[in-house]
Amino acid sequence: MDERIWVAGHRGMVGSAITRRLQSEGRNVISVDRSVLDLRQQDEVEFWLRANQPTAIIFAAAKVGGIIANSNYPADFIYDNLAIQTNVIHGAHKAGVDRLVFLGSSCIYPKFAEQPIKESALLTGPLEPTNEWYAIAKISGIMTCQAYRKQHGRNYVSVMPCNLYGPNDNFNLETSHVMPALMRKFHEAKVSGAKEVMVWGTGTPLREFLHVDDLAKGVVWCLDHYNDYEHINCGAGFDVTIRELAETVGRVVGFTGDLVFDTSKPDGTPRKIMDSSRMRALGWKPEISFEEGIASTYRWYLENVAPTAVAA
C-alpha cells in the first residue's frame, strides 16, 4: 500500500520539522490547514480521516505556550489539547489507521521527580502548578494511546520531548517559551541600543533544550521502529540554567548589556532533565550542538521574523 503519513500540526515548529524530515527521506506527507479542518470538531475529524485515509499519523498538533500562557489560559490548554488529541486518536482507530505517534512534553512528570527523569516517574507525584492543565492533557494522550493498544491492538506510541527550539517557533513575548522570547528581547535591545534585558524569574531553574530537527529525526525513527506500550523520552542529555541560556543567547545575538531578573515572574519547575537512555540505546542521538542550534535559529529569526516584528 502507498504510504500516506498525516502530520497533524504541520505548520507548527514541531510539525514543520517532522514534515521536512519525512520529505527529505522522500516520503509522502499529507496535511490539512486549520482553516479547512478544526481538530476540535469530532465529526469533521472523523469525516476527514475517512476521506483521506492516511496510513500513519504523527500527532504534532497542540495548543502550546510558555510558563505565563500556561498559567493564564488553563481552560484553553486543557480543553483544546484534550479535544484535538481525543478526536484524532479515536478517529484514527475508527478509520483503521494502525500507526500513530503522539507527542507530549517533559512537563508530564512530577515537579520534584528524581533527576534525570525516567519514563517510570510518570504519575508518581504532584505536577508543576504553572502547567498542570497542559500536563494532564498530555498524560491523558499517552493513556489514550495505551488504551487503544490494549483494547484494540493499535500500534499507537508516545514520545516525550524536552524543551524544544528552532525554526517556526513562536516569538510572541507573552505566549512564547523562554528561548524565542530571549532571542527576540536581545535582538530588539541590540537594535534599539537598550542597556538591559529583562529575564523572568531568578535565572536558576534548569532546562534541557533540544533542536527541533534532532527531535524530528527521533520521531520519524519511532514511527518506523518503536512499538511499545510505554512512552519514550527524547531529550538532549544536558541542561543549562536560565541564566546560562540567557548568556548564550545574548552572546549569539551580540547583545552586550546587562541581564535584569524579574523575580515577580514564576520560575516554574526547578529542573526537568529527562533520562533518554532508552532512545539512545535504540540508536538515536542529537547532532546539533547547543551554540550552533541557537545560531541557526537566530539566522532563521533574522530572515523570517525580525523584519515584521520590528515594523509592528
Ligand code: GFB
Ligand atoms: O520556556 P518556559 O516558558 O517554560 O520558561 P517551562 C522556562 C523558564 O524560563 C522559566 C524563564 O523559569 C521562566 O520564568 N524565563 C525567563 C522566561 N525569561 C523568560 C521569558 O522572557 N519568557 C518565558 N516564557 N520564560 C513550559 C510549560 O514550561 O515548558 C509547557 O509551561 C511546556 O507546559 C514547555 O511543557 C516545554 O519550561 O517552565
